[in-house]
Amino acid sequence: MNAFADVWFFNKGWKPHAFQKKCWSAMARGESGLLNAPTGYGKTYAIWFGILQNYYKKTPDNTKEKKGLHTLWITPLRALSKEILLATERVSKDLELDYKIALRTGDTSAGDRQKQRKNPPQALITTPESVHLLMASKGYKEFFKSLEFVIVDEWHELLSSKRGVMIELAVAHLKTINPSLKVWGISATIGNLLQAKDILTRDSQSVLIQSKQQKKIELHTIYPDEVEKYPWSGHLGIRLLPKVLPLLHQYTTTLLFTNTRSQAEIWYQRLLEADPELAGQIALHHGSLSEELRLWVEDSLHEGLLKAVICTSSLDLGVDFRSVDCVIQIGSPKGIARFLQRAGRSGHRPEETSVIYFLPTHSLETMEGASLRYALSEKMVEQRLPYIRSFDMLIQFMMTLAVSDGFQAEALYNEVIQTHCYESISPDEFNECLQLITQGGSSLYAYDEFHKVVIEDGLFKVTSRRIAMQHRLSIGAIVSDMMLLVKFKKGKYLGSVEEWFVSRLKEGDVFWFSGRALQLVHIKNNEVIVRPTTQKTGLIPSWQGGRLPISVDYGKAIRHMFQEIGKPSRRTYPELAFLQPLFKEQAKRSYLPQENELLTEYIKTKYGFHLFIYPYEGKLVHEGMAAILAYRISRNQKITFTIASNDYGFELLSEDDFFVDETFVQELLSVENIVEDIKNGVNIREMAKRTFRDVASVSGLIFNGYPGKQMKTKHLQANASLFFSVFDENEPSNLLYRQAYDEVYDFQLEIQRMQLAFQRINSHPIIFKHLEKLSPFAFPIFSESFRSKYSNEDWQARLNKLKKELDVE
């Protein structure tokens, strides 16, 4: 048992959990590992006492002898680092320890940074970016020399991002400075905990410590008074607002999670309108709000001053707010882990139950309440998949080492292939990265500005101060999308759009925005100048890459519910009972598929010929599938399609008749040549071009500008696409160019998931139905295809008209 923990816990009148003790003994044995326990059970203390024990054991009576940095504690959030500092400082103070702890993030003043360098604290709580910045400064090896522990908090969160790759690289490099370095991760429950542990520790002897405690979750679904048999997707859920008000009064503090920022804004307004007494007691929290306001909200939550906060994922992670005893999830959470995470924001203490209400935004979504119930009972959780072979980050890391003390190529190669991310890279690929930083590779050889690194006595170094500074400013993996203002020439402001959307438009192009057809005049000073037009041609097909689809397991849980509809066990799932009228209607007009059946529907309306398919594989996969099917059909006949999709299914719509029957649908859904066919159906080059900007930015090929003097978007855009074209024409084997394509396949097309989906579908019966009238399943997808063309009011009116015309009511 740990001496410090013993005293401290005894004084507090607490008893340590079994997993905490396990953690201490593992740390005492000098092991590395991963710790997994529900939030609020003292994971931080478990690790913290292990560290202190290790530190004081070595020199029990003369701690003054010890100098230098002992622990690096890495968190993904600056806010979290402050929280951990408070907790650890409390312990140090209680026990009168001389173990100094400091913060180092972007918020830390230059003076404090200097002090830390000269006189290092024992522990530094920091971010992945700041760790790399430290390694980009001269003499960093001396600074890290005495380091014995690296702790990575919220590892599950970092694992599946390039920030996780930054951690992998940092750990591998720190191990070259101190080979006996111990690495500990703290993680929420994910489907691949063992893999997560191995990637972080790279040590087959490392241990996975899991607490036996299960957080109790109480899940309630909020129902409307009546079932809407023909729901269109895209409600805000406002209709159920009256059912939320009593909940706000019933509980002390409620967090309301929405899926979008605008939805949060609208809910906030509507709640105030519905109950003016809430003024001053409720608040908003999302990424577009100023940091000042967000901090105020967090502080007020902390002090229990607020009745409710409406937020987006901005409050998914972070400090625990004691007074929160209720969470309301508005709309689909899209994933089981995310739902759990959010549920866990309430009842944030051991033995307390988390209370979460699921508020569906349309009737079909009500089923997700049942799916979540099922997923919780089956303990289903998603995996978090790590990035591999991110050459952009490797190049950035090479630069990081080159601007500080320089590196030797062979040593660095041997170092990085120890990581999971780069274990498969070849010496040739590594050399190509070296070429890129020394000579700009083969395409950019002629330009001096890409000869960033020189080789002196076998050491790769940056000698230019300007290049070194630019690099330090570009360290990190987060590339933010620029928002541009959409305005008429005379100045009327229409709204703002993401830069990536506009970057695809040429002057004179027509696009739809806020319900109007607009013609692009030009892009200037981060403003998109447009003029109204009646021209309807040249519409941009909307492939909206950034949208978050439902997860694989979430889809599985939803499909499973079809199995329960007819069973007695449906009593466990009141949501299914509630939806009976909708299911009956579906069965009457079409067919109610079982878990392992794929329903396809074909119907002719006055709008054309529609094919509906319901794989429940998430929006991105559906868009890809739709493109594949459209291409396959068009091989037989000349035909064009409009594609619409949501997380449940997709639609192919054509003005011309096209032939489909049961056998042909089977053929259309064949597993063969998926990758080839998708290349024909989707403009992958365009998608890769967009992704390339991120890759180019992380790798340092393009510079994002000095702080305060942000480089003009247009400039960035132009640079990135210029490089892309250069590689496209002259050097298609370029690693970064290829990486952009790989990222498109992996993350925007979710190609592996798509392949699995095709395989799954092919192992099941495919049901083909020729419909007379639209089915309840079809209606939301059908209505989606009108969305981009009309303003919201027009769209609503049109839908109502449509419902009458199509006889769906």
Next chain:
DNA sequence: GACCTGCTGCGGGTTG
């Protein structure tokens, strides 16, 4: 009569 759509995260060191 309903209704308005997609998130988050980070961030200069060196030398005079």
